[in-house]
Every structure is written in C-alpha cells, then in structure tokens.
Amino acid sequence: MGCGKTSSPDAIFGEYVFSETVMKARLSKAAFKVLKATVDAGKSLDTSVADEVASAMKEWAIEKGATHFTHWFQPMTGITAEKHDAFISPVGDGRVVMEFSGKELIKGEPDASSFPSGGLRETAAARGYTAWDCTSPAFVKDGTLYIPTAFFSYTGEILDKKAPLLRSVEVLSSQALRVLKALGNTTSKKVIATVGPEQEYFLVNRTQYEKRLDLLLTGRTLFGAMPPKGQELEDQYFGRLRIKIGEFMHDLDTELWKLGITAKTKHNEVAPAQHELAIIFDPANVAADHNLLVMETMKTVAKKHGLAALLHEKPFAGVNGSGKHINWSVATDDGINLLDPGTAPIENPLFLIFLASVIKAVDEYAALLRLSVASAGNDHRLGANEAPPAIISIFVGEELDAIIKSIISGNPYSDAGRVQTNLGVSSLPVITEDSTDRNRTSPFAFTGNKFEFRMCGSANNIAEPCFVLNTVVAQILSEVADTLEKATDAEAEAKALIKDFLTAHERVIFNGNGYSDAWVEEAAKRGLPNIGNTVLAIKELKSEKSKAVFTGTGVLNEKELESRYEILLENYTKTINIEALTLIDMMDRQLLPATLGYSLTLAEIAEKAGSQSAKNRLTSIVSLADDMDSKLTALKSAVASGDGEDAFATALYYRESVVSAMEAARTVIDEVEKVMPADVWPVPVYSDMLFRV
Ligand code: ADP
Numbered sequence: 001m002g003c004g005k006t007s008s009p010d011a012i013f014g015e016y017v018f019s020e021t022v023m024k025a026r027l028s029k030a031a032f033k034v035l036k037a038t039v040d041a042g043k044s045l046d047t048s049v050a051d052e053v054a055s056a057m058k059e060w061a062i063e064k065g066a067t068h069f070t071h072w073f074q075p076m077t078g079i080t081a082e083k084h085d086a087f088i089s090p091v092g093d094g095r096v097v098m099e100f101s102g103k104e105l106i107k108g109e110p111d112a113s114s115f116p117s118g119g120l121r122e123t124a125a126a127r128g129y130t131a132w133d134c135t136s137p138a139f140v141k142d143g144t145l146y147i148p149t150a151f152f153s154y155t156g157e158i159l160d161k162k163a164p165l166l167r168s169v170e171v172l173s174s175q176a177l178r179v180l181k182a183l184g185n186t187t188s189k190k191v192i193a194t195v196g197p198e199q200e201y202f203l204v205n206r207t208q209y210e211k212r213l214d215l216l217l218t219g220r221t222l223f224g225a226m227p228p229k230g231q232e233l234e235d236q237y238f239g240r241l242r243i244k245i246g247e248f249m250h251d252l253d254t255e256l257w258k259l260g261i262t263a264k265t266k267h268n269e270v271a272p273a274q275h276e277l278a279i280i281f282d283p284a285n286v287a288a289d290h291n292l293l294v295m296e297t298m299k300t301v302a303k304k305h306g307l308a309a310l311l312h313e314k315p316f317a318g319v320n321g322s323g324k325h326i327n328w329s330v331a332t333d334d335g336i337n338l339l340d341p342g343t344a345p346i347e348n349p350l351f352l353i354f355l356a357s358v359i360k361a362v363d364e365y366a367a368l369l370r371l372s373v374a375s376a377g378n379d380h381r382l383g384a385n386e387a388p389p390a391i392i393s394i395f396v397g398e399e400l401d402a403i404i405k406s407i408i409s410g411n412p413y414s415d416a417g418r419v420q421t422n423l424g425v426s427s428l429p430v431i432t433e434d435s436t437d438r439n440r441t442s443p444f445a446f447t448g449n450k451f452e453f454r455m456c457g458s459a460n461n462i463a464e465p466c467f468v469l470n471t472v473v474a475q476i477l478s479e480v481a482d483t484l485e486k487a488t489d490a491e492a493e494a495k496a497l498i499k500d501f502l503t504a505h506e507r508v509i510f511n512g513n514g515y516s517d518a519w520v521e522e523a524a525k526r527g528l529p530n531i532g533n534t535v536l537a538i539k540e541l542k543s544e545k546s547k548a549v550f551t552g553t554g555v556l557n558e559k560e561l562e563s564r565y566e567i568l569l570e571n572y573t574k575t576i577n578i579e580a581l582t583l584i585d586m587m588d589r590q591l592l593p594a595t596l597g598y599s600l601t602l603a604e605i606a607e608k609a610g611s612q613s614a615k616n617r618l619t620s621i622v623s624l625a626d627d628m629d630s631k632l633t634a635l636k637s638a639v640a641s642g643d644g645e646d647a648f649a650t651a652l653y654y655r656e657s658v659v660s661a662m663e664a665a666r667t668v669i670d671e672v673e674k675v676m677p678a679d680v681w682p683v684p685v686y687s688d689m690l691f692r693v
C-alpha cells in the first residue's frame with residue numbers, strides 16, 4: 001500500500017477488505033449463504049463452513065500480499081493488540097504450505113497473561129481467547145490478514161472493549177424491536193445503532209516531536225510557555241490546507257479508502273496545527289473498528305510525511321484540546337431512522353417515544369455516560385473550562401424544545417413553520433433552516449436526525465461510550481416495552497409515557513451556553529451531576545444503579561464490572577505515574593542542566609564584562625533554577641509516597657497530589673523557558689511545534 005499515487009476513490013475503495021462481494025465471488029453458494037445469514041443475524045459462524053471461509057480468506061489475502069494473519073483485538077489498555085502468525089505450515093522435507101484453518105479463523109489464543117484483567121484471569125483461568133466478530137469485515141494491512149475479534153477469559157468473562165459493545169448492540173436491537181412491535185411495526189427484523197465518529201488530532205513536525213520525550217512517552221507536552229500567538233485570531237479554523245498537510249491528508253484518505261473506510265470530510269480545526277477527519281456512519285461495532293484504524297493510519301501516514309499525529313486530548317496547554325464527536329442514532333434494518341423527526345414531529349409517536357427514551361436514559365445514567373469518556377487525558381478537557389463541560393445536558397434546538405414544552409404542558413403546539421433563509425445573492429440557493437441550529441457547547445446535542453455525543457476524548461476507544469449509550473437506552477426501551485406490551489391501547493399508552501418521560505427529565509435539557517459559570521450553578525440547582533475528574537467518575541461503576549443496568553441488560557456481569565473498576569483505576573494511576581516520571585527525567589537531565597549551564601555563562605559575562613544586565617539576569621535565573629529544583633524534589637517525593645490502601649485511594653492520591661506537584665513544576669519551567677536563550681533551551685517550544693508544521 002504505497003502512497004502518493006492518485007486513484008479515484010471508487011476504484012480503490014475496499015480493495016483490501018474481505019467484503020460481501022469478495023465472499024460471494026469466492027465461496028460456494030451454500031457457504032456464502034450460511035456466512036451471510038450469520039453476519040446478518042450477528043451470530044457466530046457454524047464450524048461446518050468455517051474451513052471453507054478460512055481457506056477462501058487465505059487465498060484472497062495471499063493475493064493481496066499477506067503472509068500472516070492476526071486476531072486483532074481491543075484490550076482494556078492501549079488501543080489495539082495483535083499477534084501475527086504466518087500462514088506457513090511445515091510438510092516435512094523442509095518445505096512449507098500456506099495454511100489457515102476454520103478453527104484458527106474462529107478462535108485464537110494469544111498469550112494474554114500480560115493484558116490487564118483486573119483480577120479476572122488469575123481467579124478464572126490463566127489465558128484468554130479471541131473470538132471472530134464476523135459482523136466486522138476482515139482486511140489486509142501491511143502484509144497481514146486482520147481478523148476483528150473480541151477477547152474473553154476462559155470462563156467467558158469479557159476482557160476487552162469490543163465484547164460489551166457487541167452485547168450492547170444486541171440488547172438495544174431486541175429491546176427496540178419489542179417497542180416497535182408493540183406499536184404495530186412487524187416488518188423490521190433488526191435495529192442497528194449507527195455511529196459516525198469525527199476525529200480531531202494535531203500534526204507536528206516529526207523531528208521536533210522526537211526531540212520531546214514527553215510527547216514520545218506521554219503523548220502530550222508536560223510543559224511549554226504560550227507562544228505570542230495562539231488561536232485567538234481564529235484564522236486557522238476551516239483555513240486553507242497547507243500543501244504539506246494537504247498531501248498528508250490525501251494519502252491518509254487513500255489508505256483509509258483501501259480499507260473500506262469512508263473518510264469523508266477533513267478540515268482545519270480551531271487550534272493551530274489541529275485538524276479533523278470524519279467518516280460516514282457505520283453500525284456501532286464497525287464504526288469502532290474503523291475509528292481505531294483511522295487513528296492508527298493517521299500515525300503511520302504522518303510518519304511517512306515527516307510528521308507526527310498527536311491523538312492525545314491535550315497535547316498543548318492553552319490551546320484547544322482534541323475530542324471525538326460520536327454521532328449516534330438507531331435505525332431499523334429496513335431503513336427507518338428512529339430519530340428522524342420527519343416533517344411533523346409532533347404527529348410522529350415513534351420518533352417521540354425514542355426521543356423521550358434517549359432523554360430519560362441520558363438523564364438517569366448521566367454519571368455512567370460521564371464515566372464512559374473519562375480518562376487522564378480527557379480530564380484536561382472535561383470540566384477544565386473547555387469544550388464540552390463535565391455536566392451532561394441535552395441540546396434539542398428551538399423547534400423540538402417548543403414541541404417538548406407543548407407535550408409537557410398539554411397546550412397545543414403551533415408549528416411556526418421552518419424559516420427560509422434568503423442569502424440575498426441570486427446565485428445562492430434559498431435554504432431552509434435546519435430544525436436544530438448548531439450549539440457547539442452542548443455535550444449531547446440533537447442534530448437533526450441523530451444525537452451527537454461530544455465528550456469523548458480524541459485518544460479514547462469509542463467502543464466504551466457507544467456500549468454505555470446503547471446499554472442505557474436499551475434499558476429504558478425495555479421498560480417502555482414492558483408497559484406497552486401490557487397496554488390495551490398501546491398508542492395511547494405511548495403518548496402517556498412520552499409525556500411522563502419528558503416531564504420527569506426536562507431538567508437535563510439545556511439549550512444555552514454550556515461553558516458559562518451560570519450554567520454550572522443552574523445545573524447544580526437542577527440536581528445534575530458534575531463529576532470533575534476520572535477517579536470520581538470511575539467510582540460510579542460501583543453504584544447500585546450501574547450494577548443494575550449492566551447486569552440487568554446482560555452487557556456486563558458483576559465480576560466483569562469489578563474487574564473493569566480495578567483496571568480503570570490502575571490505568572489512571574499508571575498514566576499519571578508515567579507523566580510524573582517523564583517530567584522528572586526531563587527536569588533532571590535536560591531542563592535543570594540547561595538552566596544551570598546558562599547561569600554559568602551569565603556569571604562569566606557578568607564578571608568579565610562587568611555587565612549589569614547579565615548580573616540582573618543571573619539573579620533571576622539562579623532563583624528560578626532553585627525554585628525549579630525545589631519543585632522537582634517535591635514532585636519526586638509526591639511520586640514516592642504514591643501507594644494507597646487500595647486502587648481507588650492510590651488513584652485519588654495521584655489525582656490530588658501528583659497532578660498538582662506536576663502543575664507546580666510546570667509553572668516554574670514555563671517561567672524559565674521564557675527567559676532562556678532559544679539555542680540553549682534543550683527542547684522545541686510551542687511556537688516551533690504549532691507554527692512550523
Ligand atoms: P457535522 O456538521 O457535525 O460535521 P455532518 O453532517 O458532517 O455533521 O455529520 C457528521 C457525522 O454524522 C458523519 O460521520 C455522519 O456520517 C454522521 N451521521 C449522519 N447521520 C447519522 C446517523 N443517522 N447515525 C449516525 N451518524 C450519522
């Protein structure tokens with residue numbers, strides 16, 4: 001898969017994907033039928049056809065240049081994991097044949113003992129296994145056949161992020177179908193959670209990236225003074241793509257298209273050096289796989305172009321961080337988008353019951369949704385005066401708001417009619433205003449025919465927020481179905497439920513400015529949770545409500561919840577610990593030596609030339625260096641006393657003591673950086689990284 005050559009997207013699209021078309025062409029009719037039915041039903045493949053499928057897959061993959069295969073999975077840490085096995089199998093006399101069996105396709109046994117299991121594997125069994133998710137297509141990348149899989153312990157407990165997503169997709173489908181059926185729809189056979197993620201990222205020059213240990217090890221700069229120019233002019237947002245960036249994006253698109261990923265829009269973001277890539281929506285589990293591939297491909301293509309793609313939520317303090325907008329909806333297999341209001345939403349009970357259910361789910365399980373996007377990196381965004389706030393609220397727009405109000409009050413709704421915006425230029429079309437205007441500050445916004453969950457961090461696996469959202473909505477839909485199935489007049493009962501739900505959960509609707517302090521106060525009055533950091537968010541997994549919803553829907557059992565709690569806390573602590581150790585290393589070995597070296601130079605000039613300005617600078621540098629040294633000592637001792645009573649206490653300690661010791665060190669370092677000669681400061685500064693891409 002080289003880069004640089006221009007091919008038409010439709011010619012290369014899906015070239016490296018074992019798609020339905022490829023399957024059809026290469027499998028016997030009987031095997032194709034079984035496989036297709038399996039994929040459509042989301043079941044696991046019958047072993048009777050597995051050998052034929054595996055063999056066809058292998059032949060196809062070899063033609064695409066593959067020599068290996070891998071069960072590709074999403075463990076609880078890191079992004080993805082893969083272990084490559086060659087297709088070869090010895091046949092004696094020193095020769096090998098290329099082999100790949102149905103058994104190898106369906107199930108893998110990675111030596112997984114060093115993946116986090118939060119105690120599950122120790123108690124259950126020593127190893128885990130991976131199982132093919134045949135609803136997400138296999139593909140060839142870098143000479144390897146990739147088989148998307150879910151990761152389990154031997155006793156069947158989930159050890160990854162993919163499996164709960166698959167479970168949640170199934171529960172959502174079955175509960176939504178119950179509601180549809182109760183309301184008279186008998187034609188839909190499946191309901192699909194559709195997801196379209198938008199990925200933000202930064203690009204920096206690779207040479208500079210490699211000079212910063214903090215970027216290499218932690219993904220973010222741990223210090224760095226603000227450059228004279230930041231994002232205040234907003235001249236970057238949607239600005240012209242620079243040639244170098246344009247070339248990178250072109251190659252990125254090409255690589256993604258080959259993998260069957262619908263890379264659609266790309267543009268510059270608000271912060272300098274920040275960009276975004278959106279793909280067209282897919283079923284949730286495929287979207288999660290595709291987003292992971294987008295992230296990985298961004299990194300590898302950037303490297304080829306002498307760039308580094310930064311996916312961390314906050315690579316640079318003082319300029320916007322990066323997130324991921326998760327566009328989410330529910331659609332039936334026969335093409336009904338259940339969140340599409342149609343032309344007259346007030347007369348559309350199906351839309352209203354799904355809308356009201358989502359609103360209720362988001363309000364009741366706000367803390368779980370907050371947890372689903374919590375990470376050490378995302379703590380720099382959520383609740384830190386940046387988009388979006390940590391309080392979960394829903395934006396519905398003017399039209400829906402009026403409809404909701406009329407339902408709650410019982411007053412008739414008068415459709416004001418959509419406003420026609422005449423742009424006053426005859427060559428431009430007259431446009432009908434969207435029924436929802438854009439509200440960029442809302443964490444959960446209704447955007448016409450879908451919701452947009454905007455709290456996810458740029459580095460997170462979207463499987464997490466997607467499975468939580470699916471689960472909590474499925475829970476409410478199951479309650480709706482319980483009621484409707486018992487009712488004599490289901491439609492009237494649905495209307496009553498819509499009114500009940502909207503009345504009880506109106507408090508979560510907020511159409512104003514989510515960044516304002518007034519909203520924080522108002523939200524507190526409304527009783528909406530405002531969970532300020534990851535550690536506190538993780539605690540939510542222990543609540544009775546979380547347990548009930550996950551075990552009730554069958555998405556996670558108690559053991560799995562317990563293990564996830566431990567793993568999430570450990571991940572948090574480890575992340576902060578690595579950041580602290582990296583900062584200590586850089587201060588000890590780069591920053592303090594450079595500062596002290598410079599003070600020696602100043603001392604010489606002051607003495608030899610009797611320079612007053614050198615003397616002044618020397619005094620201030622010496623005192624800054626001492627300050628830096630004492631902050632370094634404090635940071636070291638904060639890290640040294642890091643072991644708490646249990647995982648929660650340790651994580652909370654890291655959040656409270658280690659993070660603040662790092663911040664204190666950073667403040668001094670940034671002061672020093674501002675007065676150090678450019679050629680003496682040992683690492684690239686913000687203006688180098690943000691404005692010299
Ligand atoms: P924005 O202005 O936020 O960029 P777009 O219209 O470009 O909005 O769409 C953003 C994302 O929403 C795309 O990934 C798109 O595929 C996705 N999207 C559109 N409709 C749906 C839907 N029904 N379900 C899930 N995602 C959707």
Ligand code: MG
Pocket residue numbers: 198325452
């Ligand atoms: Mg968007």
